[in-house]
Amino acid sequence: MHVTVFGATGGIGRLVVQQLLDAGHQVTALTRSPDKLSLTHPSLTLITGQLSDQSAVTQAITGADAVISALGPSLKRSAIGTPLTDGTRTIVQAMHEQKVTRFIGLATPSLADRRDKPHWKHKVLPVMAKLMFPNALRELEGMTQAVTSSDLDYTIARITNPRNKPATGRTRSGFLGHDKVGSAMTRADIAAFIVSQLTDTRYKRAMPAISN
Template identity: 30%
Template sequence: MKLTVFGATGGVGGEIVRQALAGGHEVTAAVRDPSRFALTGERLEVLRCDLADPEALRGAVAGRDAVLSGLGARNRADAASGITARLTRPVLRAMEAEGTRRLLVVSAAPVGPPAPGDGLLDKAVLAVVGSVFKDVYADLRVMEAELAASGTAWTSVRPPRLTDGPGTGRYRRVVGGNPPRGRTLARADVAHAMLAMVDEPSTVGQGVGVAY
């Protein structure tokens, strides 16, 4: 497949690029600063893009089978400014202009519904996390609302706390919900899950919780 990856200089985005290349896909990494992107490969194109300009992004998404986004806030100041929704909006407009349909993005477990079977401790931890990172989740909810209003065939992948552990390919997922007692997931397995969902119709228009 021909894939475009936004946020490729981040932890999840970089893993998506690595795994997609290893899987034989053609990958375009759309980045603001190519000097920060160290990956190479014969099926890899690194494209400098102004992420704020939908017209400038059209060439990055035209003719692609799917677009995968690891865009997100790197700190609380980013989240307070609504950066995830702000950066995703031009991607949506560019995709709609080019007729590129499939889009997968990274969100977060607290944006989804509570998992059935979670105990009091899990609910208490979730409440604390939701309070501390309220700006992050508010930003992600705005992004997801824009996905739902778009003309794309979107999927929002919602992991819990991210780690830098090795990918295992073994995790739980719930379409439209969250796995019970799902507390962590390696960035490598978030990327694995996103690539696995690219051609899964059951995940279109859905938030998908993924966790160990």
Template identity: 35%
Template sequence: MKLTVFGATGGVGHEVVRQALAAGHEVTAVVRDPARLDVPAHDRLEVAVVADLTDEESLVPVLTGRAAVISALGAASNKQAKAAPVTGPAVRAILAAMDRAGVTRLSAVSAAPVGPDVASDGIFTRAVFLPLLRRALRDVYADLSVMEAAIGASRAEWTVIRPPRLLNRPRTGTYRRAIDANVPRGRVIPRADVADALLTTLTDPTTAGHALGVAS
């Protein structure tokens, strides 16, 4: 499969690129700075430098002829998201460019706090921990909510992945999943497993048009 990966220099994004290449896919990794791409050169890897991800015109060439798109974009910090939201505006431009390029399949990473609470998680988690977390990172989650709304209103065949706290650990492939819900007591997940979810949902029709909670 020919894939375009946005956010390829991030913690999840570089795992997506590595795993996609290992699985035999052809990958176009979209980056601002190619020096930050922590992936060895490969004959099935194309690195495309795009300075402005909100520039629809510059995105069409990196999407034309591709079978699917993965967005591993995310706001780096609450301060940065408050100053200039990143993910929502970029994904809106990506969706418009996908329409023009004739690409329909999209898998995008979001975050568990954007999704619904889990009743079985207990009163402390639902009434204290999550409200504090959502307040502390409100601009990050607001940006991701804008992204999810744009995806949901689009004509794309989409899946949104909502992980909890991310860890730098090896891929297990045995994480839990919940359709249109968060995983009960889902506290952490390796970035490599989030990358696995982004990739595997591309060929899983049961996830199309749904948000997928994932956690270890």
């Protein structure tokens, strides 16, 4: 499968790219700084560009079977603007133009899925985010809305506490109030879940919460 990855130089994005290549997929990654990926592979194509560059985004998506976004907003309180929201809209537009329908991305349980039942995370996490990371929350809301309001075949994995630890191979997934999903999860396991969604149809047009 040919997969386009955005956010490939981030903590989760690097692992996604590596796992895709290990699984035999063809990968195209758009990045501002290709050197940061520190990875070469005959099945990896790097395109230098920014999310604000419509032509670069379109080039990255052309010929893809699916798009994975490992993009995440800055947690700095000084952060302003909505570059990732705007960039996600550009990605969605390019996917429509190129007739690519499968999108896999990330968010947090601060954002609810319609399948959720009332849960403490719906009350606590948005309040904490607004106080500590107001711009990051705005970005997450905007990024998610850009995808879920489209007709794309999306899966958005909601994560709470990503950790830099070895993969456990254990994943819980589902909807708040329905399924036993915790908070902490290794970045390697998050990446594995994301890659698995290329062939897993359980969560199409859904936002499952995931954890170890």
